[in-house]
Amino acid sequence: MSAVGLLYVGAVLFLNGLMLLGRIDGKSAGVFNLFIGAMQVITPFYMIFTSGGDVWTIFQASGIFLFGLTYLYVGITNLQGLDASGVGWYSLWVAVLAVGYAAMNFLHFHDEKFGLIWLMWSFLWTLFFVLLALKRNIGTFVGWVTLIQAWVTATIPAFLILIGEWERIGAGVTEAAAGLTVVAYGIAYALTRWKAPRGVEVSS
DSSP, X not given: OXXXXXXXXXXXXXXXXXXXXXXXXXXXXXXXXXXXXXXXXXXXXXXXXTSTTOHHHHHHHHHHHHHHHHHHHHHHHHHHTOOTHHHHHHHHHHHHHHHHHHHHHHHTXXXXXXXXXXXXXHHHHHHHXXXXXXXXXXXXXXXXXXXXXXXXXXXXXXXXXXXXXXXXXXXXXXXXXXXXXXXXXXXXXXXXXXXXXXXXXXXX
16 A cells, blocks of 8 residues: 555544544545545556556555445445445455455565554454444444554554655564554543444444
């Protein structure tokens, strides 16, 4: 995923997190989901068309589609007032595949940082499945996790990549950041007690 694309993934996760917390109207957030979804579908098509058949470039492009299609699906669902269960079941499929992408980052690309980020995305999309497909009352918790991931998995990494500082971050810092993120999830869980606000619409 390009650094610019990743930066705006942070933006859409930020807005969707606020939507789940009842701070943003679902239709308003849906419009922005369409913008980012379109960008995250056009970009991988370009990567594939210009890859020259390189297997790993195509593999990396395929991962971007997972998110681009999520945001398009969310945008259309919100704007049309559709039931969100389809988004939820799609999120389960994404969550399973994200584990595979994490494994390839660890084992093939030897990239611990993005391996951990993919695992975090798998966790988040699993929560979307539980919220939207299984209809569990965890909207507030998922909203906070989405807000945390907006910064930890997208906005901050993208900004560091753009200014050329990402490669200077060592394994120790990465593992510490991952540990603190898990602690933040635990605090969010304890504070919210899995209670969702009323009037919250779908998010991913």
